[in-house]
Amino acid sequence: MNDKTKKIVLASMLGALTFIATIIIRVPMPAVGYVNLGDCIVLLCGWILGPIYGAISAGLGSAIADLSAGYVVYAPATFVIKALMAVAAYYIGVKLAKSEKNFVLKLLSAIVAEIIMICGYFVYESFLGGIAMAAGNILFNSIQGVFGLIAGVVLINIYGKSGLKF
Numbered sequence: 351m352n353d354k355t356k357k358i359v360l361a362s363m364l365g366a367l368t369f370i371a372t373i374i375i376r377v378p379m380p381a382v383g384y385v386n387l388g389d390c391i392v393l394l395c396g397w398i399l400g401p402i403y404g405a406i407s408a409g410l411g412s413a414i415a416d417l418s419a420g421y422v423v424y425a426p427a428t429f430v431i432k433a434l435m436a437v438a439a440y441y442i443g444v445k446l447a448k449s450e451k452n453f454v455l456k457l458l459s460a461i462v463a464e465i466i467m468i469c470g471y472f473v474y475e476s477f478l479g480g481i482a483m484a485a486g487n488i489l490f491n492s493i494q495g496v497f498g499l500i501a502g503v504v505l506i507n508i509y510g511k512s513g514l515k516f
Contacts (some may be wrong), residue, residue, distance in 0.1 A: 370410025389498025
């Protein structure tokens with residue numbers, strides 16, 4: 351199997367895992383949407399697959415989860431936001447780090463990616479339901495972000511120590 355085929359297969363697998371992590375463990379928010387653990391896989395998409403395959407995998411897995419959960423209006427924004435998160439994770443946590451084992455830059459990249467998520471949904475929700483609704487969801491998006499970055503950093507460290515190479 352050539353490298354491009356391996357990357358496509360891995361991207362498909364991580365996209366499916368993003369969907370599963372988003373849809374299986376979800377806690378509804380009071381206003382709209384839900385808190386989930388999909389962000390940890392979104393981060394892995396960026397760190398493992400790079401900016402292009404990672405963005406597509408993270409964006410599609412997350413957007414399909416929104417579609418299947420009935421949050422159709424969020425799917426386009428989710429695709430863009432999660433894709434940007436994966437790109438940020440790659441450029442800060444991998445490209446800048448120049449080492450797969452740089453914990454500090456992995457953590458920084460996860461924080462930046464989650465800030466992108468919080469700000470992205472704030473802007474989108476401001477258009478959907480007004481600034482008050484969007485502001486009300488900052489806390490819930492932040493909680494999701496914290497869980498996503500903790501789980502993502504833990505998983506990438508396990509991956510790094512495993513010696514697996516994709």
